Amino acid sequence: MYDFAPDAALEPVERYRQLCEAADALTADEPDAVANMANVAALMWEFIPDLNWAGFYRIAPSKLGSDELVLGPFVGRPACIRIPLGTGVCGAAASHGQTQLVEDVHAFPGHIACDAASRSELVVPVMRQSSVVAVIDLDSPSPARFTQADADGIERLAAIISDRI
Template sequence: MAESLFLPETRERQAVYEAIYPQIKALIDAESDLIANLANVSAVLREAFGFFWVGFYLVKDEELVLGPFQGPLACTRIRKGKGVCGQAWAQAQSILVPDVDAFPGHIACSSASRSEVVIPIVKDGVVLGVLDVDSDQLDDFTAVDVQELERLMAVVAEKF
């Protein structure tokens, strides 16, 4: 895939996901390196939606360890069950948080983060990492984001 990204004129999220899904799939199908793929997925999601922070945490040595991301400085390691990412890993479920200040045990890597969605990357029933997306707006994510990001992470999981 070329280094360009086609984005529709609309800001309607479902339409944007529909436009970027085949582009991300083509991008990662053509590349075998996991880190390169995660870096490009982060970049596409941030460019497409303007999210505050988009990145991956990978399971290593019984912790989530920071992987490729786009955005400001981030937390490096997260224990299982801790914060939104650690809970998504422990539960093997996506978690949507409309207001991070109201989430018990939220880990504040940046005080500018206001809402968050975390999607586990699962292959053969094992969580291998999580996609973490933060917004600087309250209640910025919906069920559409969860559904479409889960669909994208299913494609990403195939590359592990």
């Protein structure tokens, strides 16, 4: 049994260091991508306060053959299953290969409201050999919830798991 229970009073840098260590420990020897994404989604849910959604969207072929984002393992309310590249916060992160830190999702052009309770969002691309293979998506019901420290921490996490998902 694993018990990863962070101290609620941790500073963000230490919180993300511990999150990355836990994710590394859980995924290092596991070859199954789905299992690894599921465990990492659960870890993010445990380690990062004030979330209403934490999980993954994977790059996969659409029904028409072009790539799109497809829902992966997550914790939270049911979510949009398919997102075209370039659409919404997740699609922007995937198509540009750049982290999207959005203080107010309602002000983001083309935002997709999978959960009306979401007010801010952080989406980090997971890169493998210079290509986006997935995005990590964090939503919060609080406006301006995410900071650069959150983005830096999730970018480190994405680098650790990039070859494991």
